[in-house]
Amino acid sequence: MQLVLPKGKVRTTHIVLFPFLLQAISIVFPIFLIMEITVNHQPHQLKDTCSVEQMLSIVLSGAVKGIAVAINQTIVSKSNWSSHLLKEGDQVMLIKATQGG
Structure with missing residues (x-):
């Protein structure tokens, strides 16, 4: 059985198999919560506990050099990227430094 919670959160519950047996077999599935954030105006779903550093490795396919995060x-x-945890509904803006004239 799968329950869909608001904002994309998913929670699975246990299922009872073979209820006709004297001792029903119950399987409990882990609960995975998913949070939704917005990165540069695009929605992204991430695991419930995710640091800025983890989010960047998921969202960006290349190197993170020259990136500023708001x-x-x-x-x-940048020194706080590994410890700063994102929260449901956070609005993230990634800004890439470029050179030119």
Whole structure:
């Protein structure tokens, strides 16, 4: 059985197999919660606990050099990327530095 919760969160519950047996066999499945964030105006679903660093490795296919990250209009220092955890509904803006003239 699968229950769909608001904002894309999914929770699975246990299923009773062979209820006709004297001792029903019950299988419990783990619960995986998924959060939805917005990255540069695009929705992304991530596991419930995800750092900025983990999000970047999922969202960006290449290197993260020259990237600035703002979450809910607040810049997050690169030194805090591994410890800053994202929350449901966060608005993330990725800004890539480019050179030119």
